[in-house]
Each structure stands twice: as structure tokens, then as C-alpha cells.
Amino acid sequence: MSKKIVLIDGHSILNRAFFGIPDLTNGEGLHTNAVYGFLNILFRILEEEKPDYLTVAFDVHAPTFRHKMYEAYKGTRKPMAEELRQQVPVIKEVLQAMGVVIVEQEGYEADDILGTLAVQCEEEGLQVSLVSGDRDLLQLASERIKIRIPKTKRTGTEIEDYYAADVKEKYQVTPKEFIDVKALMGDTADNIPGVPGIGEKTATALIVSYGSIENAYAHVDEIKPPRAQNNLREHYEQAQMSKTLATIEVNAPIEYHLEEAALGDLFTPEAYVWLKKLEFKNMLSRFQVETPAVSMEQYFIEVTELSEAKQVFQEAGEAERIGFSLLADAEGAEPEGQMTLDSFLQNDREAAEKKAEGILGISLAFGKEKIFYLRAGEHMAGKWLVEQLLALLQKVKSAATFDLKSQLSWLSIPRELRNKISDVLISAYLINPLKSDYTYDDIAKEYLDLMIPSRIDLLGKLPLFQASLEKRKELFQYGAFLAAVPFQASEKLEQKLKDTGMQQLFWEIEMPLTYTLYEMEQEGVQVNGEALKSYGENLSEKIIELEREIYQEAGEEFNINSPKQLGVILFDKLKMPYGKKTKTGYSTAADVLEKLAGDYPLVSKILEYRQLTKLKSTYAEGLANYIEEDGRIRSTFHQTITATGRLSSAEPNLQNIPIRMELGRQIRKVFIPREGCVLIDADYSQIELRVLAHMSGDENLIGAYRKAQDIHRITASQVFHVPFEEVTSLQRRNAKAVNFGIVYGISSFGLSQDLSITKKEAAGYIESYFETYPGVKRFLDQLVKDAKEKGYVSTIFGRRRPVPELSSGNFMQRSFGERVAMNAPIQGTAADIIKIAMIRVNESLKDKGLRSRLILQVHDELLIEAWEEEMEQVEEILKQEMENAAVLSVQLEIDMKHGKDWYEAH
DNA sequence: TATATCACG
DNA sequence: ACGTACGTGATATAC
Incomplete structure (x- = not known):
């Protein structure tokens, strides 16, 4: 059996995949659809063919797809879409990581490289499969050279195969003659002029009859349609030139060594890193189960003896910076049996002991080779480990961990230590808030270029407690990573925060907020x-x-x-x-x-x-x-979910409890304060619009806030040019919708939908709004302009949101990017402000020795469970801290109520 | 697991 | 001409 080679036309397959597969992006905003499609086609071909060799050819310059343009873009000479251009280097890197040989040659197109390699390989007795999206390559088909053209259909990818005989069957001409047909009919996309007046039909007929352009010219008098006869006579030179252009070079001087193209294992550790980065989860299953070997684990040391642990703590105490993590069984924290009011009020020592039962171990990292997991057990109580860790935190200059909030149940951190503890989960989120989840292995990959096993790789879906029994070694490694990654990545991340101007946001808002959120979650x-x-x-x-x-x-x-x-x-x-x-x-x-x-x-x-x-x-x-x-119900407040900086609430979501409809609103009556308390609810009055007034600096809008209570009414009055007192309820409603629309990144279509009016009318409203508030218009335009230049937008407090959609060639995506650029700074700034308020309210309650506690946040609203005797003080705190959380050019105002349930209080 | 729908700000 | 408001999470159904 002869050996087999697969040759791939890189750009053509990438291009086909790009247009055949809907847009995909990974969490970093990198477009990935073409790479994804390319790899799918590659894997499919390799499975079918099981070749001995594999090579991919690229053009050196691919600024436009003039040559291999897809039907819809034929001849347009448009520059390559940005989303596709980004992916060219990526596929090359991925292929390289897989050990695939890539051939590029200055001065030769991929066609010529493929032609040359195909013919050479055929001569050496190989079976050749040439994969391309481009029919021009059909001229290379022979008995041993198969041209394979993938077609992406809705049902999946189908591949058309052509040996020489198949070309003849489908196009009536041999592969060699196919060149002449193309030369006669021309191809604008390929800049082949052809012969005017001769199209596909006539060209095929001529070549079927005469076999070549030259022979047709020799019999030019016999040619039937007189028009074609004349044209060929007059444009014979152009036809010959076209033939040269249409002929694929098969003797290009290419340096190529077949042995190097021998197909090895594509699923290398490097390739794994790439596919993971690209988030092609289903492709990862093609890799061997065991994760690639890395060096970090070499230094992991598991400690179970008290004496060794003491040494570790002592040594760690001399370090400036440590990474740490506490592993505990989440179930162990659950109160067992009925919780009575008595047991609730019992002293915390017992509670702390109960909590300590769940502790599985503590990990520490303070050097490249100093990574320890201290396993709690007979010789080492969890409680002792926590004490030692706290003492250690006292000594060191700074410490980093991953997901601090999840550890606070067992590790209560005194206030004076808080300013030196950073959470890499939070920093990774601030640096790129677009990702859907942040795991320690992701952080290692992104910031340390390290490929390490994920929690799933190590422990599967086992709860930690079960893992501590069944997978001791893996749990130890898992724990070690949770200290090692923060230790190694935190400096880099914090530098990045500095470089992006988010240091203050991180240390003064997000990190303190973590503790506030934890306390809120505990209260329920x-x-x-x-x-x-x-x-x-x-x-x-x-x-x-x-x-x-x-x-x-x-x-x-x-x-x-x-x-x-x-x-x-x-x-x-x-x-x-x-x-x-x-x-x-x-x-x-x-x-x-x-x-x-x-x-x-x-x-x-x-x-x-x-x-x-x-x-x-x-x-x-x-x-x-x-x-x-x-x-009580305890929701989890997620700090690293939203793209704008808002919190989210889950399991259960307490931020979407009904209120708009009366029947739904009734459900708020079941949310009640504990005995002796009331609920106090305070919400910002139109915080986003006030932020807009401030950020835009529009004098008229600022003035509107300074003089009127009812901003929608005053907007209506100004936009519709009617006296304030004569604004109709319809006008007010419309103005309100426009105000909302502005915050969402207005579009006339969206507004027309909302108000059930025509797009034209909506456009009219928007126009008069912008005439009334020209500063707002300037501000929004500037946001989009800046975002296009910088690739991101920012809040007043420096929080960034990248807007990759703005560079999209797709109108819809780009428009989305524009709306996002207008909305995110406003929504995000409002989120920053209420976060500040939450921290201050929480601190103030404790500083004043009050027992009332913050229990919920609903974006612009805070809910406090207040002891009746503290009500006045609490209300004062809420008003102070919320209204003064930020100083804007318009006053922040809150509406506040209290009651015996949430229905009454809001 | 993806899609449609709907609750909130 | 393109086809939409911005940001979330939970549920039920259908694949």
C-alpha cells in the first residue's frame, strides 16, 4: 500500500470556515469561529484518511482575499474582515503547537506551493489528498491526486472529492483542460481577464471540441457562435496570457522535506493549552486523559505532622509575600439539626469549633520551590492551622489567595490585615470582566503561561469532603495549586491593575466589598x-x-x-x-x-x-x-460575573423578586425581619441618569436635576417644548422612555419598539432630546469614538469594559458594541457608587456598635434588617453613606421606607 | 445542553 | 440594507 499525504490550502479553508460558522468568541473576546471550523475539517479529514504525512500551505501575504474570495465577495477586493484577520496567526500557532508543518514561500501563492508539493509527492509514489475550498485546484486532479472540497452545510460539513475522472464527469473536461476553460471565461476575483463575451458555457463547449485554446485558435474559422469566433480571434493574446495566469505552478523552488511532514501526535501539551485558551471544550476530549506534565507539582510537599507544619509556618514567616488557601468542606459549615434562637445566640466559640470541623487543610506558597499543603487531621487541628495562618498573615507584607469570599467562613480576617490580602480571582475579573468564569488554572494559563490540571481534572465533581477520603493525593495537589497560583500570579496581576489604572478600584472598592458581601450572605x-x-x-x-x-x-x-x-x-x-x-x-x-x-x-x-x-x-x-x-434564605452574591461591574445574585436570585405587577409584588410580603427588627429599604433615585448628567457635563440636564423633582416631566417639558405644568402623562411617559433609552445606548428602533411608535417618530424624539441636551450627545459620541480607539470604556472609578465588538465587520455586532460603549460607563459607574455605599454602610453600622445589618443589594437599592431601637440611626447612616458615596455635579438622592415586610418597605 | 420565556434593575 | 434596546438568573421544554 502506498503512503498517503494530506495537503491543506490554509487560507482557503480558514476562509471557508469563517463564513460557514457563526461568529464565536472566547472569554477574552478573541474571535475563534474560523479556527474552530478549520480544526473540525482537519480532524475530520485526518480521521477519514489516516494519512502518513500532513502539510498546510499559506500565502505569505494575505491582506485581502482577492484571490480566494468566497462567492459573495467575489471581485470586491474588500480587505479581509478584521475578525478573520485576527485568526490567521492563531491557526498558524495552533498548527505549530500540534507539530504540523506549515509551508509559506515569498513570491508564491498557496496554490503554487500546493501544486508543486502535490506533483512532487505523486512522483514519489504517494497518494495525495489536496484539501481546498477553491475549485481552481481541480486542474491538479489526477489518478493519484484527489482534490477535496469541504462544503459547510446546515447538516454538517460535506466533502466533495475529485479525482481526474470526477472532474471530467462533472465539468466535461480533463483537469488540464479545466485551465483552458477558466482562461477563456476569465475570473475577476483572480484578476484573469479571459475573453470578452465568452462565459462558462461557450468556454466549456470550445474546450470539449478542441481540447485547448491553441487548438481552438487553429480552428478558429470553424467556431460556431460568430461572436465567440470574433472575440477569440481579437483577444487571442489575452487568452494566452489568461492561461498563464490560470495555470498553477508545479515546479516552484520550495524547500520541503517530506520526512518532516510525517504525522505525529497532534494532541501535544502545547496544543492543549491553545485549545483551552480558545475554549474549544469538545476538542479537548481528543486529548489523552492525563494532563500534560508540568514542573510546578514537583515542588509540592504534603505535610501531616505538627512538627513539620511548625517549621513551615516559621519559614513562611520570613517571607515578604505568600500565597495561601484554606480548603474546607462546604457541607461541614451547615448547621446540623434544628437551629433554635438559643443556639443562634450562643457564644461564637462553639460556632467557631463547629466550623473548624470542616477544615480539610491549608496551603501555603512562598517561593518557587516552597509550596506546601498542610493537611488537617489527628495531629493537626483545623483550628490550629487557622490560628497559625492568621499569625502568619500578621507577619508578612502581603498575601494572595484565590476566591477569598469562599474561605471567610473558616478564616475570619481582622480588619487590620485586610489591606494586604489580595484575591487573584477579583484582579483577573477586573482585568478582563468579559469571561464567564475564572478558575485558578485559567489564571495560570493566562498570566503564567502554565498548563495545570483544573479542579475537574483532579477531583471531578466530588465535593471536597469526599475527595479528602477518596482522592487524597489529588486534593493535596489541588490545594497546593490554590496557593501556588495566587503566589506566582498576584504580582503580575497587581502590576497589570496599576498599568490599567485600576489599583484603587481594586484595593478600595472590590477587596473591601468581598468582606461586606460575605457578611451579607451570612445574614441572609x-x-x-x-x-x-x-x-x-x-x-x-x-x-x-x-x-x-x-x-x-x-x-x-x-x-x-x-x-x-x-x-x-x-x-x-x-x-x-x-x-x-x-x-x-x-x-x-x-x-x-x-x-x-x-x-x-x-x-x-x-x-x-x-x-x-x-x-x-x-x-x-x-x-x-x-x-x-x-x-432564612441565603443567596450568593457574585462579584465576578457581570461585564459592567454590577453584582449578581444566585441560588436563589434575590435581585429579581417581582414588583411591577401587583400579584407578583405580593410575594414581597413573605420577606420579613427577624423578631424585634424592621426592614429598611433605600434606593437611589435615577442613579444612572444622574451619573449621565455628571459624566456628560450637560448643563441643561444638570440644571434640570437641580431645579426639579420630577426629571421625566422636566425632560418632557424641554423636549416637547411645553410648559412644565402642561406636560401630559403621555408626554411624560415618552420622555421617561427616552431617558431609559439614552442609558441603554439609544437606537430609534429600540425606542420605537418600547413605545409602540414608528421608527421615524422615535428618531424625532431622540433628535429633539439631543437638541435639548447637546452635551449628552457629545458625550455619547465621544464614548464611542474613544472606545473605538482604545478598545474599552471606563467608569469614573476606572473600571474597564473591553468592547471587542466595535472592530467587527458585522453591522449588527458593531452596533451592539456602540450601545455597550454608551451604556457600560453609566451602568458601571452606578455600580461602583453603590458598592462604595455598601462598604461604608456596613462599616458604619459596626463602628457605631449597631446590630442592624445589610442583607440585600438590588443594583440601586439596599435592604437592611434593623433593630427597632436602631431604626433612626440606621436611616441616618443609609442617607449619609448612600448620598455621599460619590460627589457628582448633581446630588445623589435616595428614597427610603421601612416596614414589617419587604412589600411595605419598598 | 440549548432555546424560549420572563422576573428584576 | 443590515435587525436591536443595557445588565442579569431561573424555569420548562425539546433536542
């Missing part, structure tokens, strides 16, 4: 479980009744919660006019159904049904599942 909020239950039961009754009516009016039973089935009933069976369509069928979204509700009572019932089932499943039942033994 009390919920009246019985009231919640009867709320749910009340909903159930209404739902059953509605369900019955809906089935009756629809004439059959179906799953109302299935948009698919609902679409069939409404739009196929009952022939209602459908509005939008989604990619899977009819849209049954609320805004579509609302347009039908007036004409069809059934639709109103469905809308109501949706509302009720939402309340029942997400809130009544959903929240009930989270009530703990002490009657």
Missing part, C-alpha cells in the same frame, strides 16, 4: 415559609381554573408551557396572525401575544397563565427550596 433574609406556601396554593387554584378555560377555548388539551405546542394551537389551528418567528418556529413571547390579546380572550388567558406559573414555579416553589432550618 428571613422568609415566612407558611405565607409562601399559601401564596403558592392560592396560585395553584387559579392556574387550574385558567388551564381548564384555556383547554376549552382551544378545543383540546396541550402543554401551554411549550412554546412549540402553543404556537401550533394559536397560529396553525386557530389561524391567528403571527408576528415574529424564532429560529425554531413561531414566537409566542409576551409582546407578540399582547398584540393579539385584544382580539382573542384565549390569548389573554394564556398571558395570565404564564404569569401565574412563573410566580408559582420560580418564586413560590423556587424560593421555598432555599429556606434553611433557621427560616
Whole structure:
């Protein structure tokens, strides 16, 4: 059996993948779709062919795709899309990491390289598979050279294969003759002039009859359509020149050694790093399970003896900087059995001991070769380890960890130590807030160029406690990484924070906030479980009744919660006019159904049904599942999720408890204060608009805030040129929508949707808004302009949000980028401000010795559980700290209420 | 696991 | 002409 080689036309396949696969980006905002598609095609071909050799050819210069343009772009000479250009070096790096030979030669196109290699390999007796998106290469097909053209279809990639005979069958000419056909018909994309008036049909006919341009010219008198005859006669020289241009060089002087192209294992550690960086998760499964060898683990030392541990702590005490982490079993922290009020108020010593039970170990890193995991056990109590760690933190100059908030349950850090402890999770987030998750292995990869096993690699999905029994060695390594990575990466990260002007943001806002959030999470909020239950039961009754009516009016039973089935009933069976369509069928979204509700009572019932089932499943039942033994619900506040700097709340989300509709709002009555307390709710009044007024410096908008309470009314008055007192409620509503729109990165379309008016009318509103507040217009334009230059936007406090979409060639993506550039500084600054307020409110409560505590944050709103006797003081603190969290050119104002439940308080 | 929908700011 | 408001998280269904 002869050996086999696969040759790949790099740019052409990359280009095909780029246009065939929807845009993808990784967490860093790097476009990856073309690389992804390329690799998929590569893997597929290699699996099919199992070749002995592999080589990829690229053009040296690829500033435009003049040559290998895709049909839609034929002849346009557009510069290569930015998203694609970015990916050219990436695919080369990935291929190199896989050990694939890449051939590029100055002065020769990929075609010529491929032609030359194909012919050479054929002569040496190899089977050649030449993979390209470009039909020009068909001229190279022979009995041993197969041209493979992948086509990306919706059903997957199909590959057309052409040996010489297949070319003949499909195009009626041999591969050699194919050159002549192309030369006659010309190709604008390839700058081949051809012969005027001769297209594909005539060209093929001529070559079928005469075999070549030269022979056709020799019989030029016989040529049938007289027009073609004349044209060929007059443009014979041009035809010959076209033939030269269309012919792929097969004798280019290329330095190439077949042995080097021998196909080895593509799945190298380097390739793994790349694919992980690109976030091609499904491709990672192609790698051997064991993770690539690295050097870091070599230095890991597990310590179980007290005497050794003492030595480690002593040695660590001499270091300036350490990395540390505390590993504990999260379940161990859960209170066991019924928590009574008594046990709740018991002294914390017992609580601390209970907590200490969950501690599995502590890891420390203070040098390249000084990485330790101190395992708690018979010889070493968790409590002792924590004491030692705290004493160590006292001594060192600075310390770094990963995900501090998750450790604070066991490691209570005194205030005076806080200013030297940094969390690399938070710094990595500030540096790039676009990623969906931050893991220690990601941080090692990005900032240390180290490939280390992830938690999943080491422990799978085992809870830590179980891992401590079943996977001791892996747990030890996991722990060690959690100290080693922060130790090694923190300096680099902090330097980066300095370079990007986010040092203050990090140390004065984000790090202190971590402690505040932890305390809030611990407090939780009390919920009246019985009231919640009867709320749910009340909903159930209404739902059953509605369900019955809906089935009756629809004439059959179906799953109302299935948009698919609902679409069939409404739009196929009952022939209602459908509005939008989604990619899977009819849209049954609320805004579509609302347009039908007036004409069809059934639709109103469905809308109501949706509302009720939402309340029942997400809130009544959903929240009930989270009530703990002490009657409280504890949400997690995530500090590293949003792109803008806001917090997010999850498990359960307490930032989206209903309020807009009365029925939903009722659920707030189950959120209650503990005995002896009230809830105090304070929310900023239009904080984002005030931030906009300040940031834009628009005098009219600032003035509007200084003189009027009702900003929407004054906006309406100014925008619609009517006296303040005569503003109609419709005008006010419209002005309010415009105000919101401005903050979201206004578009006339979006506003028209919101107000159910035409795009033209919406555009009119926006125009008069900008006439009224020209400073706002200038400010927003400047934001977009700056963002395009710098690639990111910033808040007043220096928080950055990268906006990679602005460099997109895609109109939709770019427009999105523009809106983001307008919105993020405003939303982000508001987020910064309330974070400052939270820290100060929390500190102030404690400084003043009050027992009242912050329990929730809802973006522009803080909720405090306040002891009745402290109410006045707490209200004073809230007002002071919130309104003075930032000094803007307009006053920050809050609305504040208190009550015996959240319904009353807000 | 992805999609559609809907709750909040 | 392109087809949208910005930022989240939870649920149910369908694949």
C-alpha cells in the first residue's frame, strides 16, 4: 500500500470556515469561529484518511482575499474582515503547537506551493489528498491526486472529492483542460481577464471540441457562435496570457522535506493549552486523559505532622509575600439539626469549633520551590492551622489567595490585615470582566503561561469532603495549586491593575466589598415559609381554573408551557396572525401575544397563565427550596460575573423578586425581619441618569436635576417644548422612555419598539432630546469614538469594559458594541457608587456598635434588617453613606421606607 | 445542553 | 440594507 499525504490550502479553508460558522468568541473576546471550523475539517479529514504525512500551505501575504474570495465577495477586493484577520496567526500557532508543518514561500501563492508539493509527492509514489475550498485546484486532479472540497452545510460539513475522472464527469473536461476553460471565461476575483463575451458555457463547449485554446485558435474559422469566433480571434493574446495566469505552478523552488511532514501526535501539551485558551471544550476530549506534565507539582510537599507544619509556618514567616488557601468542606459549615434562637445566640466559640470541623487543610506558597499543603487531621487541628495562618498573615507584607469570599467562613480576617490580602480571582475579573468564569488554572494559563490540571481534572465533581477520603493525593495537589497560583500570579496581576489604572478600584472598592458581601450572605433574609406556601396554593387554584378555560377555548388539551405546542394551537389551528418567528418556529413571547390579546380572550388567558406559573414555579416553589432550618434564605452574591461591574445574585436570585405587577409584588410580603427588627429599604433615585448628567457635563440636564423633582416631566417639558405644568402623562411617559433609552445606548428602533411608535417618530424624539441636551450627545459620541480607539470604556472609578465588538465587520455586532460603549460607563459607574455605599454602610453600622445589618443589594437599592431601637440611626447612616458615596455635579438622592415586610418597605 | 420565556434593575 | 434596546438568573421544554 502506498503512503498517503494530506495537503491543506490554509487560507482557503480558514476562509471557508469563517463564513460557514457563526461568529464565536472566547472569554477574552478573541474571535475563534474560523479556527474552530478549520480544526473540525482537519480532524475530520485526518480521521477519514489516516494519512502518513500532513502539510498546510499559506500565502505569505494575505491582506485581502482577492484571490480566494468566497462567492459573495467575489471581485470586491474588500480587505479581509478584521475578525478573520485576527485568526490567521492563531491557526498558524495552533498548527505549530500540534507539530504540523506549515509551508509559506515569498513570491508564491498557496496554490503554487500546493501544486508543486502535490506533483512532487505523486512522483514519489504517494497518494495525495489536496484539501481546498477553491475549485481552481481541480486542474491538479489526477489518478493519484484527489482534490477535496469541504462544503459547510446546515447538516454538517460535506466533502466533495475529485479525482481526474470526477472532474471530467462533472465539468466535461480533463483537469488540464479545466485551465483552458477558466482562461477563456476569465475570473475577476483572480484578476484573469479571459475573453470578452465568452462565459462558462461557450468556454466549456470550445474546450470539449478542441481540447485547448491553441487548438481552438487553429480552428478558429470553424467556431460556431460568430461572436465567440470574433472575440477569440481579437483577444487571442489575452487568452494566452489568461492561461498563464490560470495555470498553477508545479515546479516552484520550495524547500520541503517530506520526512518532516510525517504525522505525529497532534494532541501535544502545547496544543492543549491553545485549545483551552480558545475554549474549544469538545476538542479537548481528543486529548489523552492525563494532563500534560508540568514542573510546578514537583515542588509540592504534603505535610501531616505538627512538627513539620511548625517549621513551615516559621519559614513562611520570613517571607515578604505568600500565597495561601484554606480548603474546607462546604457541607461541614451547615448547621446540623434544628437551629433554635438559643443556639443562634450562643457564644461564637462553639460556632467557631463547629466550623473548624470542616477544615480539610491549608496551603501555603512562598517561593518557587516552597509550596506546601498542610493537611488537617489527628495531629493537626483545623483550628490550629487557622490560628497559625492568621499569625502568619500578621507577619508578612502581603498575601494572595484565590476566591477569598469562599474561605471567610473558616478564616475570619481582622480588619487590620485586610489591606494586604489580595484575591487573584477579583484582579483577573477586573482585568478582563468579559469571561464567564475564572478558575485558578485559567489564571495560570493566562498570566503564567502554565498548563495545570483544573479542579475537574483532579477531583471531578466530588465535593471536597469526599475527595479528602477518596482522592487524597489529588486534593493535596489541588490545594497546593490554590496557593501556588495566587503566589506566582498576584504580582503580575497587581502590576497589570496599576498599568490599567485600576489599583484603587481594586484595593478600595472590590477587596473591601468581598468582606461586606460575605457578611451579607451570612445574614441572609428571613422568609415566612407558611405565607409562601399559601401564596403558592392560592396560585395553584387559579392556574387550574385558567388551564381548564384555556383547554376549552382551544378545543383540546396541550402543554401551554411549550412554546412549540402553543404556537401550533394559536397560529396553525386557530389561524391567528403571527408576528415574529424564532429560529425554531413561531414566537409566542409576551409582546407578540399582547398584540393579539385584544382580539382573542384565549390569548389573554394564556398571558395570565404564564404569569401565574412563573410566580408559582420560580418564586413560590423556587424560593421555598432555599429556606434553611433557621427560616432564612441565603443567596450568593457574585462579584465576578457581570461585564459592567454590577453584582449578581444566585441560588436563589434575590435581585429579581417581582414588583411591577401587583400579584407578583405580593410575594414581597413573605420577606420579613427577624423578631424585634424592621426592614429598611433605600434606593437611589435615577442613579444612572444622574451619573449621565455628571459624566456628560450637560448643563441643561444638570440644571434640570437641580431645579426639579420630577426629571421625566422636566425632560418632557424641554423636549416637547411645553410648559412644565402642561406636560401630559403621555408626554411624560415618552420622555421617561427616552431617558431609559439614552442609558441603554439609544437606537430609534429600540425606542420605537418600547413605545409602540414608528421608527421615524422615535428618531424625532431622540433628535429633539439631543437638541435639548447637546452635551449628552457629545458625550455619547465621544464614548464611542474613544472606545473605538482604545478598545474599552471606563467608569469614573476606572473600571474597564473591553468592547471587542466595535472592530467587527458585522453591522449588527458593531452596533451592539456602540450601545455597550454608551451604556457600560453609566451602568458601571452606578455600580461602583453603590458598592462604595455598601462598604461604608456596613462599616458604619459596626463602628457605631449597631446590630442592624445589610442583607440585600438590588443594583440601586439596599435592604437592611434593623433593630427597632436602631431604626433612626440606621436611616441616618443609609442617607449619609448612600448620598455621599460619590460627589457628582448633581446630588445623589435616595428614597427610603421601612416596614414589617419587604412589600411595605419598598 | 440549548432555546424560549420572563422576573428584576 | 443590515435587525436591536443595557445588565442579569431561573424555569420548562425539546433536542
